[in-house]
Amino acid sequence: MKLGLYVHIPFCSAICNYCNFNRGLFDAALKDRYVSALEAEIRRAAPRKAGAGPAADTIFFGGGTPSLLEPAEIGRIVAACRDTFDVAPDAEVTLETNPETSSAARMERFRAAGVNRISFGVQSFREPELRRLGRIHTADRARQAVAEARAAGFDNISLDLMMWLPQQSQQDWRESIESLIDVGPEHASLYLLELYPNAPLKEEMARSGWSLAPDDDAAEMYLWSMGRLEAAGYRQYEISNVSRPGRESRHNLKYWTDGNWLGFGCGAHSTRDGVRWKNVASTDDYARRIGAGEDVIVDRRELTRDERLEDALFTGLRLAEGIDVDAVGRRYAVDVWARFAPGLRPFIDGGLVKQEGSRLRLTRDGMLVANEIMAVFV
Numbered sequence: 001m002k003l004g005l006y007v008h009i010p011f012c013s014a015i016c017n018y019c020n021f022n023r024g025l026f027d028a029a030l031k032d033r034y035v036s037a038l039e040a041e042i043r044r045a046a047p048r049k050a051g052a053g054p055a056a057d058t059i060f061f062g063g064g065t066p067s068l069l070e071p072a073e074i075g076r077i078v079a080a081c082r083d084t085f086d087v088a089p090d091a092e093v094t095l096e097t098n099p100e101t102s103s104a105a106r107m108e109r110f111r112a113a114g115v116n117r118i119s120f121g122v123q124s125f126r127e128p129e130l131r132r133l134g135r136i137h138t139a140d141r142a143r144q145a146v147a148e149a150r151a152a153g154f155d156n157i158s159l160d161l162m163m164w165l166p167q168q169s170q171q172d173w174r175e176s177i178e179s180l181i182d183v184g185p186e187h188a189s190l191y192l193l194e195l196y197p198n199a200p201l202k203e204e205m206a207r208s209g210w211s212l213a214p215d216d217d218a219a220e221m222y223l224w225s226m227g228r229l230e231a232a233g234y235r236q237y238e239i240s241n242v243s244r245p246g247r248e249s250r251h252n253l254k255y256w257t258d259g260n261w262l263g264f265g266c267g268a269h270s271t272r273d274g275v276r277w278k279n280v281a282s283t284d285d286y287a288r289r290i291g292a293g294e295d296v297i298v299d300r301r302e303l304t305r306d307e308r309l310e311d312a313l314f315t316g317l318r319l320a321e322g323i324d325v326d327a328v329g330r331r332y333a334v335d336v337w338a339r340f341a342p343g344l345r346p347f348i349d350g351g352l353v354k355q356e357g358s359r360l361r362l363t364r365d366g367m368l369v370a371n372e373i374m375a376v377f378v
């Protein structure tokens, strides 16, 4: 399988009150140093020999808010990837974009820079929910941003929505899903809001008396939305992701199919042939180290065969089609059934996991308790 290339852009225009990602407020001077550092890190990753570096077929700009970069800067980074790796001509090149950073002109220039897939962080189509989350765009701006991307020629657009938000009722959630269907992206990711321990949103919820709907409602929201999206022509291919046929995220599939990827930028993770490593998290330290010719890797280790097996099983089980247990067993020379059948049996008997020949997959009810089921493997 070809490599996926992940490029982390850690800058945001404002910090959302629930966000636990590696990000900080936009700083123009730091951004300039950072983009140069990224180019250097990519170019030194795999010195291209005789015109043929390692093959890659996806580039994913994640963040943070990658669309805060100028299109020319995105173009420089894409060029560094293409100069260093044997990037397929039809590679999927995704830019995570926040609606407030988008305009018709910028969309055209991002496309000219080599981006061919846009992933919009919309989160909700309801104003009160966007305000509670500290998002700085409006629902109308999100709709316009998608229209601008379409007008610029993008035919592969994804939207992120978040469910189980403070004060969100089932009806509110349904409104956002219906709006998403009206907007008509090729792909959608539906995430459950996860509140980390010191999230400012937690304090705000306490101060304002906002609450979360009961767990049963969250389950109902999830099941309803998957059914509704299927009725609208989408296919669920992963626990949190749906797409039009053939529009699955090729990059993210690498994470769920035991693939290889290289991460560039501060805090980026990489996995290649059973070796996993992580870059220094601080943006400033990352740019400084690269400038000084120093290593940016702060943690690197070779996974054991058991760890690779466990990873392959629990990430693969996220896919709607599940995993071919015999194929995974052959890859790691382990009888997977013999090792894990006793742990899996209650879930199979309970209708949460389905066994079909050598395949194992979660049922939709199983997806609601996926973490519990996947714990069997670790």
Ligand code: SF4
Pocket (backbone or CB within 6 Å): 011, 012, 014, 015, 016, 019, 020, 021, 023, 063, 064, 065, 098, 121
């Ligand atoms: S825009 Fe995204 S990365 Fe930036 S603070 Fe908000 S949630 Fe976090």
